[in-house]
Amino acid sequence: MQKGLLLTDRDIDLLKYLAYGPAFSADLHERFFIKGGKLIASRTFRARMHRLLEGKCVSVFRPQRRSFQAKQKQSPLYGITQRGAEILAGEDRLPIDRIRIVRPDVRPIEHEIIVTRFIRKIYEYDTLKYTVIRLYDDAMLLKLRNRMDRIPDLYFTIKLRNEAYYNFMVEVDAGTTHAPEFIRKLLTFTQSKQSPIRLHEREPFGILIVCNTEFRMNYLQRIVMESSLTAKLRSLFAFNTIQGVDNSLGLFNPWWKTDGSRIDHIFKGAGRRDSAQK
Structure with a gap:
């Protein structure tokens, strides 16, 4: 994890969600970036995901082919990394044997x-x-x-x-x-x-x-x-x-x-x- 990156409770919840497999960015945005019943701005979501990428907690895959859901056609796909898995396991957030590190590009x-x-x-x-x-x-x-x-x-x-x-x-x-x-x-x-x-x-x-x-x-x-x-x-x-x-x-x-x-x-x-x- 990059020095200076402090994980919030929302970050941990997001990593736990990704622990079972990858998710589209639209899903993550709508599920974890809500305040007062309203969707937080996309730029805020992208900025936070960029920080998690810099911290090597998540990886991102951008599909080039047609997605099975038209609305998610250009939506990036995020997955947890080995570093993200170590963070969850190290803080006893989730057993390591329940974490799947998946490469959606293959x-x-x-x-x-x-x-x-x-x-x-x-x-x-x-x-x-x-x-x-x-x-x-x-x-x-x-x-x-x-x-x-x-x-x-x-x-x-x-x-x-x-x-x-x-x-x-x-x-x-x-x-x-x-x-x-x-x-x-x-x-x-x-x-x-x-x-x-x-x-x-x-x-x-x-x-x-x-x-x-x-x-x-x-x-x-x-x-x-x-x-x-x-x-x-x-x-x-x-x-x-x-x-x-x-x-x-x-x-x-x-x-x-x-x-x-x-x-x-x-x-x-x-x-x-x-x-x-x-």
Whole structure:
């Protein structure tokens, strides 16, 4: 951090927000630069972000290609740096293993933004409605590559208040994966020898598929329904859009089965598992 740069509470909150992944400048401006219910001037926002850049707390990436959101077409993308991560961890603001340092210049932007939004939702109710036992992104899972033919975007385990554990793989789809490759991914994820170690084999396990649009979700549901390869595996899959989970309910939103029917609660099997153990 540059000498003389004193971080404010707002700076720390902004870094904590970026700890789970990158965010567009417009999002940061509207979320953290509000006073008296009004948006603080853009020049003030830019000046503060410039100071954080000088202090090596954040990095910036300016997309040259068309953004997936027209209003953010020219909006810079900010991410936390190693220095920013060290500041949060050093002040016990956030565990170091929860901080993701992402390079958006080498990743598809829309895909990475969806992954980041979903991670924030997972952690939103941590310690309130459940405990996040572990969360691995694809970078961490790459270390297990010798055990996995294909890497999911996320793998996480949570413990509910009733002591039931749940394991989920997450596949984020931003509309670029071809149908045969998508099916191959799902088949790989369902092979127990390919999966990261679970706490217990009897613990519920599922695959969450998070899509960029409802149209894309419906398309993927259809190809899974029509594939003979996934005929006996459909009960493992739950579909949603990022818009369908990025609200106050988070993981407790309704999800959707392969056939389009509603899943009111993805943790519904917890009681049955507990009963089986007694």
